[in-house]
Amino acid sequence: MYEKFGQFINGAWVKGSKTGAVISPVTETSLGEVSLASSETTRAALKAAYSALPTLAEMGGFARADALHKAADAMIARAEEASTMIATETGKPIAQAGREWVLACDQFRWYAEEARRIYGRIVQSRVPGGRFEITREAVGVVGAFTAWNFPAALPARKLAPALAAGCPVVLRPSSQTPGVAMIMVDCLKECGLPDGAVNLVVGSTDDTYGPIMADKNVRKVSLTGSTRVGQQMIRDAAETVKKVSMELGGNAPCLIFEDADLEAALDVIVPTKFANCGQVCVTPDRFFVHESLHEAFVEGMVERTQKIKLGDGLHPDTGMGPLINQRRLEEIESIVNGAIAAGAKLATGGKRAAAPNTGYFYEPTILTDITDDMPVFAEENFGPIAAITRFADEQEALARANASDMGLSAYAFTKDPERARRVTATLKAGMVGVNSFALAASEAPFGGTNHSGMGREGGSEGIEDYLDTKLAQIVF
Missing domain, CATH: 3.40.605.10 (Aldehyde Dehydrogenase; Chain A, domain 1)
Incomplete structure (x- = not known):
C-alpha cells in the first residue's frame, strides 16, 4: 500500500x-x-x-x-x-x-x-x-x-x-x-x-x-x-x-434537560457517541440526564446501541469498527471492569466482541449508576463507553459538568432558548453544541481551553x- x-x-x-x-x-x-x-x-x-x-x-x-x-x-x-x-x-x-x-x-x-x-x-x-x-x-x-x-x-x-x-x-x-x-x-x-x-x-x-x-x-x-x-x-x-x-484531550459533558426532545436527542447521540469506536476527542463522554428522563433515556440508548453492527469498516453495513490497537483494547476493558467493580451498572456491552474473530473489537457499552469520581467519568476514556448519571436541577448539572480540567467541547439538549443561552455561557469549554454535535467545520474555530x-x-x-x-x- x-x-x-x-x-x-x-x-x-x-x-x-x-x-x-x-x-x-x-x-x-x-x-x-x-x-x-x-x-x-x-x-x-x-x-x-x-x-x-x-x-x-x-x-x-x-x-x-x-x-x-x-x-x-x-x-x-x-x-x-x-x-x-x-x-x-x-x-x-x-x-x-x-x-x-x-x-x-x-x-x-x-x-x-x-x-x-x-x-x-x-x-x-x-x-x-x-x-x-x-x-x-x-x-x-x-x-x-x-x-x-x-x-x-x-x-x-x-x-x-x-x-x-x-x-x-x-x-x-x-x-x-x-x-x-x-x-x-x-x-x-x-x-x-x-x-x-x-x-x-x-x-x-x-x-x-x-x-x-x-x-x-x-x-x-x-x-x-x-x-x-x-x-x-x-x-x-x-x-x-x-x-x-x-x-x-477532552471529556465532554452532555446535559439532557427535562424539556429535551428525547427521541430526537437519542437519534443523534448514539451514532455520534460510537462514531470511530468512540475514539474522538470531542465525543460526548459524560451524560448528565435529568432524573425525570433517566430511565427512558437509558432504555432508548440501549435499544439503539444494540442495533449497531460491528465489523470491517470497508463493509458498507458496518456501524462501528475496532479500536486502533491491542493496547487501547486492553485499556478500555480495564476502564469498564474498574467501573463495574466500583458500583456502576452495565446496561449493554461491556466485553470484547464475540465476532469477528480477529481485530481489536469491543462492544459499544453503556454504564449507569455512575458517580462523578469514577475514572470512567472523571477521565477521558477515548473509547466506545457512554457513562450516564442523573441530576436534579440546572445549577447542579452545570456545576458537575464544569468539574473537570478538560475544556474542549460540551453539549446540551433543551427546547428552551433562554436555557440554551445560560448553558452556553456557563459551560467551560472551547466549543458548545446545543441540540447538535456539528462543531467541526472549516468555517468555524475548533479548539479547547484549560488542559x-x-x-x-x-x-x-x-x-x-x-x-x-x-x-x-x-x-x-
Missing part, C-alpha cells in the same frame, strides 16, 4: 533505509511496510522547509490561494482512494471515512480564500507626518504533529492554514495511519507550491520529533494529541521559544497562529 510513497522532502518522495509495518486493527496483520525517517532525513526536511520560506512568501496570498485550490481539486479526484485508505488503516466505517476526506478537502478550499484576506491596517501616529503600518507575515517554518484517529482531517487542519499564511511545513503524521497523509501530500506535490513548502516524515520520536523540536528555525509547532504529550511539547518548545498551538489545549483550527481564527504581527512607524 505504501510502495510509491516514503518521506516527502524538497518536492520528492524518498525512501529510507528502515521500514516498519502498519498493522490493520481489523485483521491484526500487516497492511504493508512504510519507509521510516532517520534523524538525518528529518533534518533534511527541515533544511528544505527553511530554504522554501522566502519563495513561499514571495508568491503572495493570491498565488498561494490558487495552489491550495488546485490541491483541493486533486484531493477530490482521489476521494475513493483516500476514503479506502482511511477505513483500512483505522477500521472506521467507509461512510465516516468518506465524510472525513470531504472535510479535509474543505479545509483547503477555506484557507485558499483566507490566504487572500491576510489584512493589515494603518493607525494615525502622534508624530507629525508619521503613521503606523501594521502588517501580518508568516511566522516561519512549522512542525505539525497529528494523531491517528482522524488521519485526513487533522493534517489538513494544519497544512492548509500554514501554507495559506506562507509557512513551510514539516508534517509528522502518526506511524499507525501514515498512508492518508501521504496521499494528501502527494496531492500537494503538483499544485504549484515551491519545493520544500511541504515535507513529510514518518518515524520514531527520536528521529522525527526530536530534531524538529531542537531546530531553532522551526518557529511554530502544532499538535493534535494527548494532554500528556502536549505538556511535554510545551516544555520542549520553551528551549527555542517556539510558538505553540495544540488540540488535546484541552490552546489556539484554534478552522475559521478565520485558524490562520492567526501562523502569522506574526509587524509594526512599522513611517515618517516623511
Whole structure:
C-alpha cells in the first residue's frame, strides 16, 4: 500500500533505509511496510522547509490561494482512494471515512480564500507626518504533529492554514495511519507550491520529533494529541521559544434537560457517541440526564446501541469498527471492569466482541449508576463507553459538568432558548453544541481551553497562529 510513497522532502518522495509495518486493527496483520525517517532525513526536511520560506512568501496570498485550490481539486479526484485508505488503516466505517476526506478537502478550499484576506491596517501616529503600518507575515517554518484517529482531517487542519499564511511545513503524521497523509501530500506535490513548502516524515520520536523540536528555525509547532504529550511539547518548545498551538484531550459533558426532545436527542447521540469506536476527542463522554428522563433515556440508548453492527469498516453495513490497537483494547476493558467493580451498572456491552474473530473489537457499552469520581467519568476514556448519571436541577448539572480540567467541547439538549443561552455561557469549554454535535467545520474555530489545549483550527481564527504581527512607524 505504501510502495510509491516514503518521506516527502524538497518536492520528492524518498525512501529510507528502515521500514516498519502498519498493522490493520481489523485483521491484526500487516497492511504493508512504510519507509521510516532517520534523524538525518528529518533534518533534511527541515533544511528544505527553511530554504522554501522566502519563495513561499514571495508568491503572495493570491498565488498561494490558487495552489491550495488546485490541491483541493486533486484531493477530490482521489476521494475513493483516500476514503479506502482511511477505513483500512483505522477500521472506521467507509461512510465516516468518506465524510472525513470531504472535510479535509474543505479545509483547503477555506484557507485558499483566507490566504487572500491576510489584512493589515494603518493607525494615525502622534508624530507629525508619521503613521503606523501594521502588517501580518508568516511566522516561519512549522512542525505539525497529528494523531491517528482522524488521519485526513487533522493534517489538513494544519497544512492548509500554514501554507495559506506562507509557512513551510514539516508534517509528522502518526506511524499507525501514515498512508492518508501521504496521499494528501502527494496531492500537494503538483499544485504549484515551491519545493520544500511541504515535507513529510514518518518515524520514531527520536528521529522525527526530536530534531524538529531542537531546530531553532522551526518557529511554530502544532499538535493534535494527548494532554500528556502536549505538556511535554510545551516544555520542549520553551528551549527555542517556539510558538505553540495544540488540540488535546477532552471529556465532554452532555446535559439532557427535562424539556429535551428525547427521541430526537437519542437519534443523534448514539451514532455520534460510537462514531470511530468512540475514539474522538470531542465525543460526548459524560451524560448528565435529568432524573425525570433517566430511565427512558437509558432504555432508548440501549435499544439503539444494540442495533449497531460491528465489523470491517470497508463493509458498507458496518456501524462501528475496532479500536486502533491491542493496547487501547486492553485499556478500555480495564476502564469498564474498574467501573463495574466500583458500583456502576452495565446496561449493554461491556466485553470484547464475540465476532469477528480477529481485530481489536469491543462492544459499544453503556454504564449507569455512575458517580462523578469514577475514572470512567472523571477521565477521558477515548473509547466506545457512554457513562450516564442523573441530576436534579440546572445549577447542579452545570456545576458537575464544569468539574473537570478538560475544556474542549460540551453539549446540551433543551427546547428552551433562554436555557440554551445560560448553558452556553456557563459551560467551560472551547466549543458548545446545543441540540447538535456539528462543531467541526472549516468555517468555524475548533479548539479547547484549560488542559484541552490552546489556539484554534478552522475559521478565520485558524490562520492567526501562523502569522506574526509587524509594526512599522513611517515618517516623511
